[in-house]
Amino acid sequence: xxxxxxxxxxxxxxxxxxxxxxxxxxxxxxxxxxxxxxxxxxxxxxxxxxxxxxxxxxxxxxxxxxxxxxxxxxxxxxxxxxxxxxxxxxxxxxxxxxxxxxxxxxxxxxxxxxxxxxxxxxxxxxxxxxxxxxxxxxxxxxxxxxxxxxxxxxxxxxxxxxxxxxxxxxxxxxxxxxxxxxxxxxxxxxxxxxxxxxxxxxxxxxxxxxxxxxxxxxxxxxxxxxxxxxxxxxxxxxxxxxxxxxxxxxxxxxxxxxxxxxxxxxxxxxxxxxxxxxxxxxxxxxxxxxxxxxxxxxxxxxxxxxxxxxxxxxxxxxxxxxxxxxxxxxxxxxxxxxxxxxxxxxxxxxxxxxxxxxxxxxxxxxxxxxxxxxxxxxxxxxxxxxxxxxxxxxxxxxxxxxxxxxxxxxxxxxxxxxxxxxxxxxxxxxxxxxxxxxxxxxxxxxxxxxxxxxxxxxxxxxxxxxxxxxxxxxxxxxxxxxxxxxxxxxxxxxxxxxxxxxxxxxxxxxxxxxxxxxxxxxxxxxxxxxxxxxxxxxxxxxxxxxxxxxxxxxxxxxxxxxxxxxxxxxxxxxxxxxxxxxxxxxxxxxxxxxxxxxxxxxxxxxxxxxxxxxxxxxxxxxxxxxxxxxxxxxxxxxxxxxxxxxxxxxxxxxxxxxxxxxxxxxxxxxxxxxxxxxxxxxxxxxxxxxxxxxxxxxxxxxxxxxxxxxxxxxxxxxxxxxxxxxxxxxxxxxxxxxxxxxxxxxxxxxxxxxxxxxxxx
Amino acid sequence: xxxxxxxxxxxxxxxxxxxxxxxxxxxxxxxxxxxxxxxxxxxxxxxxxxxxxxxxxxxxxxxxxxxxxxxxxxxxxxxxxxxxxxxxxxxxxxxxxxxxxxxxxxxxxxxxxxxxxxxxxxxxxxxxxxxxxxxxxxxxxxxxxxxxxxxxxxxxxxxxxxxxxxxxxxxxxxxxxxxxxxxxxxxx
Ligand code: SF4
Ligand code: SF4
Ligand code: SF4
Numbered sequence: 030x031x032x033x034x035x036x037x038x039x040x041x042x043x044x045x046x047x048x049x050x051x052x053x054x055x056x057x058x059x060x061x062x063x064x065x066x067x068x069x070x071x072x073x074x075x076x077x078x079x080x081x082x083x084x085x086x087x088x089x090x091x092x093x094x095x096x097x098x099x100x101x102x103x104x105x106x107x108x109x110x111x112x113x114x115x116x117x118x119x120x121x122x123x124x125x126x127x128x129x130x131x132x133x134x135x136x137x138x139x140x141x142x143x144x145x146x147x148x149x150x151x152x153x154x155x156x157x158x159x160x161x162x163x164x165x166x167x168x169x170x171x172x173x174x175x176x177x178x179x180x181x182x183x184x185x186x187x188x189x190x191x192x193x194x195x196x197x198x199x200x201x202x203x204x205x206x207x208x209x210x211x212x213x214x215x216x217x218x219x220x221x222x223x224x225x226x227x228x229x230x231x232x233x234x235x236x237x238x239x240x241x242x243x244x245x246x247x248x249x250x251x252x253x254x255x256x257x258x259x260x261x262x263x264x265x266x267x268x269x270x271x272x273x274x275x276x277x278x279x280x281x282x283x284x285x286x287x288x289x290x291x292x293x294x295x296x297x298x299x300x301x302x303x304x305x306x307x308x309x310x311x312x313x314x315x316x317x318x319x320x321x322x323x324x325x326x327x328x329x330x331x332x333x334x335x336x337x338x339x340x341x342x343x344x345x346x347x348x349x350x351x352x353x354x355x356x357x358x359x360x361x362x363x364x365x366x367x368x369x370x371x372x373x374x375x376x377x378x379x380x381x382x383x384x385x386x387x388x389x390x391x392x393x394x395x396x397x398x399x400x401x402x403x404x405x406x407x408x409x410x411x412x413x414x415x416x417x418x419x420x421x422x423x424x425x426x427x428x429x430x431x432x433x434x435x436x437x438x439x440x441x442x443x444x445x446x447x448x449x450x451x452x453x454x455x456x457x458x459x460x461x462x463x464x465x466x467x468x469x470x471x472x473x474x475x476x477x478x479x480x481x482x483x484x485x486x487x488x489x490x491x492x493x494x495x496x497x498x499x500x501x502x503x504x505x506x507x508x509x510x511x512x513x514x515x516x517x518x519x520x521x522x523x524x525x526x527x528x529x530x531x532x533x534x535x536x537x538x539x540x541x542x543x544x545x546x547x548x549x550x551x552x553x554x555x556x557x558x559x560x561x562x563x564x565x566x567x568x569x570x571x572x573x574x575x576x577x578x579x580x581x582x583x584x585x586x587x588x589x590x591x592x593x594x595x596x597x598x599x600x601x602x603x604x605x606x607x608x609x610x611x612x613x614x615x616x617x618x619x620x621x622x623x624x625x626x627x628x629x630x631x632x633x634x635x636x637x638x639x640x641x642x643x644x645x646x647x648x649x650x651x652x653x654x655x656x657x658x659x660x661x662x663x664x665x666x667x668x669x670x671x672x673x674x675x676x677x678x679x680x681x682x683x684x685x686x687x688x689x690x691x692x693x694x695x696x697x698x699x700x701x702x703x704x705x706x707x708x709x710x711x712x713x714x715x716x717x718x719x720x721x722x723x724x725x726x727x728x729x730x731x732x733x734x735x736x737x738x739x740x741x742x743x744x745x746x747x748x749x750x751x752x753x754x755x756x757x758x759x760x761x762x763x764x765x766x767x768x769x770x771x772x773x774x775x776x777x778x779x780x781x782x783x784x785x786x787x788x789x790x
Numbered sequence: 791x792x793x794x795x796x797x798x799x800x801x802x803x804x805x806x807x808x809x810x811x812x813x814x815x816x817x818x819x820x821x822x823x824x825x826x827x828x829x830x831x832x833x834x835x836x837x838x839x840x841x842x843x844x845x846x847x848x849x850x851x852x853x854x855x856x857x858x859x860x861x862x863x864x865x866x867x868x869x870x871x872x873x874x875x876x877x878x879x880x881x882x883x884x885x886x887x888x889x890x891x892x893x894x895x896x897x898x899x900x901x902x903x904x905x906x907x908x909x910x911x912x913x914x915x916x917x918x919x920x921x922x923x924x925x926x927x928x929x930x931x932x933x934x935x936x937x938x939x940x941x942x943x944x945x946x947x948x949x950x951x952x953x954x955x956x957x958x959x960x961x962x963x964x965x966x967x968x969x970x971x972x973x974x975x976x977x978x
Contacts (some may be wrong), residue, residue, distance in 0.1 A: 096816050096817055096923065097816075098923075108926040109927060111807055114809070115816055236805035237807075241929050245929055245931065248805060248931070249803070267831075267842070275840070275975075688822070689812050734833060734840055
């Protein structure tokens with residue numbers, strides 16, 4: 030396996046002796062040995078080694094070792110944490126971290142810097158941004174960040190500044206499924222893995238892309254012999270290994286398989302008729318759309334036997350409503366991504382599993398629960414990040430007339446950025462502010478992105494490492510790690526209302542600042558300090574909690590707060606009854622079936638109902654109103670498909686240089702089936718070239734039976750160019766270099782399955 | 791013996807995520823080049839009939855520990871709880887124990903130049919009624935730990951419900967670490 034491979038790599042390195050001692054200016058190493066400070070106690074906080082944001086706690090002993098573990102006050106966590114989470118201390122004490130603001134002295138991207146004081150750096154950033162605003166208008170500066178509190182903050186900052194151009198990482202990850210949710214249900218739903226009996230999984234690999242509560246539930250599900258998991262994935266992933274059945278489906282053809290399921294259920298009348306009638310609109314359009322999508326038809330596309338589809342369809346129906354057709358979390362496989370995501374949601378709907386135990390459910394937010402109880406049982410929070418409406422068109426047209434009109438303005442389309450900068454259309458773009466965002470690793474066609482960045486007048490990056498993207502900056506602001514900063518209250522709500530708060534575990538080791546401090550300071554310098562009702566993180570928290578000291582106290586001590594609200598599904602009468610017993614006023618909502626059916630009848634969709642057919646979409650994108658067979662080709666005429674995904678020890682492009690994690694997996698040799706390797710004369714560990722119309726890159730081969738002969742696989746996030754990331758610099762292949770900037774229709778998702786050729790080196 | 795500790799590794803729950811290994815390193819300040827604990831995964835079979843093997847490698851706390859009997863200085867010893875420990879002060883790094891251990895569990899800590907291995911996190915955790923770091927951290931609850939004399943413990947209950955495998959049982963070393971074998975996929 031790849032870990033063993035990595036271990037060998039590591040041993041090789043370890044035996045070739047001394048690690049380089051060249052010091053990067055501004056890095057922790059440059060300051061020499063630093064005393065580790067800390068308090069001898071437990072501090073409860075939120076992890077940030079990936080986007081799952083697991084509640085965790087730290088034990089700090091003698092100010093030296095920081096053992097991080099799960100926060101057992103969050104009961105789905107227990108004391109569990111993943112490898113990345115536990116390695117948080119290794120990142121904290123990493124000598125290659127940035128510790129001082131840096132200002133560019135060489136050409137852009139040349140990686141020549143001088144250290145600067147915070148005063149100088151922040152002053153420069155504010156002066157430059159203000160100057161751009163004055164000359165070209167605020168819209169000439171774009172802002173981007175990962176999703177999370179950072180992003181809410183950045184978005185608020187951008188709108189105070191006056192720019193509509195804010196981007197999250199959504200378009201490179203969940204945007205298709207998020208937009209399918211919006212258009213189908215008006216909001217996002219969650220999966221009740223704990224109580225399900227049957228799960229159909231399309232490569233949602235919770236055992237390598239971990240989210241502890243979900244991963245744990247899924248692990249117990251798999252280990253339970255009375256439950257059934259079916260995994261479709263071109264690769265023998267860890268979750269495939271844990272499944273009862275693994276079907277190596279052809280990359281990109283999930284949609285065909287789901288359309289065939291829908292066909293079978295409708296052909297045989299085996300679906301929840303009452304649910305469909307009562308809570309949905311547009312079923313007839315679906316009937317029409319899947320007339321021809323027979324199991325036989327899908328066989329040619331997916332490579333999965335028609336009888337298999339028949340059997341899985343009938344097993345799912347027998348298990349309904351305690352079954353889940355899992356939509357995954359990164360929805361970026363094909364041009365058909367939006368249709369695939371919608372088809373999966375509609376498959377769930379036909380099984381009538383919405384708001385049923387062991388099915389899928391709406392977030393039980395404070396607001397929703399309070400409204401239902403007709404009393405205030407859970408405190409609601411103030412939004413500390415105000416966002417004035419900016420009446421300017423976005424550079425990507427997200428949310429406006431045109432190709433991206435259905436893409437959320439909040440998140441934008443990252444792949445549209447290079448073209449907009451290079452063509453200066455629809456208007457001039459001169460600056461970019463990136464918060465902990467590394468598009469040169471995580472977004473398609475970094476070659477083009479770099480070219481575009483070179484055209485900009487001013488780039489500012491705040492990060493904890495001198496990343497590939499940071500190398501392109503004019504000013505780098507070294508952020509403190511999540512273990513060194515306080516943040517506001519965040520919402521963790523799924524089954525019951527839950528809040529969590531990031532509490533600082535140790536004081537910043539080197540006076541690095543948090544994004545909250547950086548943005549607040551810049552806002553002050555640029556004259557819009559009054560935009561925020563708070564001056565520092567404690568005021569922010571108090572403002573958010575509306576002065577609720579008890580809530581704040583709980584979050585300080587326990588890291589999480591939940592409110593003993595009983596879990597309920599709106600369509601499970603016994604659970605509804607339990608809720609009503611606790612909150613008698615809620616009985617007013619109970620319908621003839623003993624349910625809270627109104628929750629499903631007043632959705633934020635145009636019809637207020639669950640939309641199997643979206644009229645609004647159909648009007649603009651003909652044929653997209655209902656799931657249909659559309660472009661599933663991911664080969665673009667090349668013989669192989671390169672796919673990518675996560676390993677359990679790394680997060681996207683961010684953790685490859687973290688010492689303990691680099692030791693576990695330091696490169697990403699390309700998975701290849703033995704017959705494919707043989708055809709190209711490749712032996713384990715050989716180097717070769719991957720090539721398509723966009724790039725030709727060196728790679729190393731990892732030969733394994735665990736992949737289709739026509740498919741290749743790479744762990745994502747490798748192939749860093751930044752020399753400052755010494756442990757990962759120059760190792761592995763960056764799969765993004767092969768990806769096209771052409772995004773999926775309607776949702777704007779970046780496409781990560783791509784056709785390539787294998788060329789012998 | 792005063793305690794009957796057992797560490798149970800359920801292969802059906804293990805996902806090879808390496809969290810336990812990192813937790814062990816952090817808890818015990820294990821130097822970079824060496825491991826007290828590793829979890830290996832191996833793919834078995836031929837496409838598409840595949841399976842995955844899970845292997846947890848660490849000291850298994852033998853009841854009859856060969857490492858103890860060969861130690862010339864009694865640096866390796868068995869406590870009254872039946873756990874095998876190493877007294878750093880008396881270890882002369884002669885490596886006899888490393889050769890004697892059939893589980894390849896021992897190594898030389900390059901920073902301290904003494905022999906080291908998994909000690910069930912005895913000093914920092916187990917003696918304080920905490921679970922070993924690896925057990926505590928595991929995201930999927932694949933590990934359980936406890937005193938087998940406590941009938942209500944998870945370790946006791948799981949031990950009686952499942953078929954346990956003791957690594958290299960034929961050697962008669964009587965490990966305190968037991969495995970619940972994987973039930974899914976192609977068998978090796
Ligand atoms: S932490 Fe648990 S699941 Fe992960 S490798 Fe260790 S035993 Fe297996
Ligand atoms: S596993 Fe090896 S080191 Fe551990 S007790 Fe047994 S013989 Fe000794
Ligand atoms: S018990 Fe402690 S020392 Fe032994 S493997 Fe687990 S974490 Fe490491």
